[in-house]
Amino acid sequence: MSDPTTLFRTWMSHPFRAALLVPSGRALAVAMTREISSSQSPVVELGPGTGVFTRQLILRGVPQERIALIESATSFAHMLRRQFPTAALLDIDATELRRCDPFNGEKIGTVISSLPLLTMPAWRVFAILYGAFHILRPEGAVYQFTYGWRCPVPDSVLDRIGLEATFTEWVFANAPPAQVYRIARRPDAIGRA
Numbered sequence: 001m002s003d004p005t006t007l008f009r010t011w012m013s014h015p016f017r018a019a020l021l022v023p024s025g026r027a028l029a030v031a032m033t034r035e036i037s038s039s040q041s042p043v044v045e046l047g048p049g050t051g052v053f054t055r056q057l058i059l060r061g062v063p064q065e066r067i068a069l070i071e072s073a074t075s076f077a078h079m080l081r082r083q084f085p086t087a088a089l090l091d092i093d094a095t096e097l098r099r100c101d102p103f104n105g106e107k108i109g110t111v112i113s114s115l116p117l118l119t120m121p122a123w124r125v126f127a128i129l130y131g132a133f134h135i136l137r138p139e140g141a142v143y144q145f146t147y148g149w150r151c152p153v154p155d156s157v158l159d160r161i162g163l164e165a166t167f168t169e170w171v172f173a174n175a176p177p178a179q180v181y182r183i184a185r186r187p188d189a190i191g192r193a
Contacts, residue, residue, distance in 0.1 A: 024049075024114065024145070027173035029056035031180045032112055032143050034168075040109040041066035044102065044135070046094050046128070047114040049076050051083050057112070068102035070094055095124055097131030107137040113144045117152035126157045133161060133185065142183040145171075151181050162189020 029052045036043065038061040048054050048069045057067060068088040071077045081089055088102040094115060111132045117125050132142050146152040151165040158165060168180045 024052050024178075025171075025174045026052070026056070028145060028171045028178050028180075029053050031169050031171045031178075032145060033057055033060050035141075035182070036060055036062065036110050036112075036143075038062050038066070040140075042068065042103045042106060042108055043110045043112060044068045044070060044097075044100070044108050044132070045112045045114075046070050046097075046132075048080060049073075049114055051080055053112050053114065054080070054084055054087065066103075068100075068108075070097070070100070095127035095131065097128060098134040100131070100135060107140070108132075108135045109137055109140050111136060111140070111142040113142055115144075117144065118146060118148050122154050122157055125153055126160065129153065129157060129163065129183070130161055133163070138185065140184075143168075143180065144183060145178045145180050147176050147178055149179075153181075153183060158183075162186050 032053055033056045036057065041062045043057055043062055043066060045054060045067060048071055054067060054069065058064060064084050064086040067084070068090060069080055069084065070090050070092060071080055072091050072093060077089060077091060090100065090102060092100060115128065129142065144152060151167070153165055162185055163183055164186045166182045168182050171178045171180065
């Protein structure tokens with residue numbers, strides 16, 4: 001099954017799981033992974049969908065074996081298993097991330113998220129980010145994109161966990177244009193989550 005067909009079928013059955021009918025483009029994948037190298041691995045990818053960011057991570061030098069793909073849509077999971085046979089593929093809800101241990105106790109260096117956070121209630125966004133920072137190393141970061149005009153994480157969630165969101169760039173070459181954010185612990189909050 002082709003990427004657009006898989007994306008369309010997933011969107012039809014779960015419209016809030018796949019944010020758009022068009023997969024993210026290469027320009028957005030480059031922007032999302034620009035600051036990531038093998039030294040920031042292992043990497044957990046939330047909602048990898050068709051694998052566009054996963055392919056870019058591999059091009060940036062992150063080995064498949066150092067990538068965990070969190071994907072609960074069966075149609076995407078089958079496609080991802082074929083494309084990335086040595087990556088860890090986990091069928092869990094992203095709100096359960098704090099219980100995730102894909103690398104046998106090794107803390108994660110980076111989380112890449114394609115989840116449509118703007119469509120989620122604040123409690124879900126909190127659970128996802130709390131879990132991400134529970135498994136991340138102290139200097140680790142979450143990279144999140146949005147089609148909105150602001151950071152998709154509410155200030156109340158950032159403040160509660162002790163995080164700060166930094167805008168990194170607009171990606172106008174993506175359809176539609178997207179913004180990329182780097183979310184990290186505030187220096188005064190390291191060790192809280």
